[in-house]
Amino acid sequence: MKKIVVGISGGSGSIYAVSLLKALQQLNIETHLVVSTMGEFVTQHECGIDLHELKKMATYFHDNKNFAAPIASGSFKVDGMVVVPCSMKTLSSIANGFTDSLLTRACDVIIKEKRKLVLVPRETPLSPIHLENMLKLSRIGVTIFPPSPGFYNHPETIEDIVINMTGRILDSLGIDNNLVKRWKGL
Template structure:
């Protein structure tokens, strides 16, 4: 069984994480989640999902302050980590090796172990520091996948746009899913 760590930060775009959880559960993939304090607030504000509800949707949720949690160790067996949405704060901390919480520590370990780390920033516009931090992370092995959906599949709803981004994440995770019409 596949095992994915999902980090949720306070950037707007929590709906992407909610949809990814739905898809991964359908494929019986273990989801180990860590949510920043601002991530909890945004998740509740944008999606109406409180921490108790989120804990029912994932395999396990870890307190962000618990840097001794299992997912903070390279010996924790997992297939990939996705930070969705990825705030510029989290990206900046990770780009500079500042791992002061569980989310950034787990991501740092994911890179250190050579495992797949997918960062989905939603910020726009970005200034040079944001771009330099993301470039630094890409050079370290992370996949930077901005939440900027295409329109060639002629989306009709907001769900169509969300599904495209989540579908692209699933592609990187090796999860077979047809959430959007592919270019033909």
């Protein structure tokens, strides 16, 4: 069984995290969830989903202050990790090895173990500092995945956009899915 760590930080876009957790649950993939304080706040504000409900969407939940959690160690095997949404604070912490929370420590472990890490930053416009941090991470193999939807597939609802982005995030993690409307040419 695949194991994926899902981190939720304080950037706008918690709708993508909720969609991803639901998709991973449907695909019977073991999930390890860690949520920052602002990630919890934003998810409640944007989606009306509290931490108790988020926990139900994951196989395992780890408190962001618990550095003794299994995901804090490289000896705990996982197939990858995604931080969705990824705030610029979290992205900066990851880029600079500042592991002051379980979420950033888990990312640090994923990087040092050369496993798949996908960051879904939600910020606009991007400053030179944001771009430099993203480039730094991209150069070491981290996937930077801004949730910028395409419109070639003619989405009709916000849900269509979210589901397609969820499928693309799963693609980035190497997880087969049928959520993406694949381009078939003209």
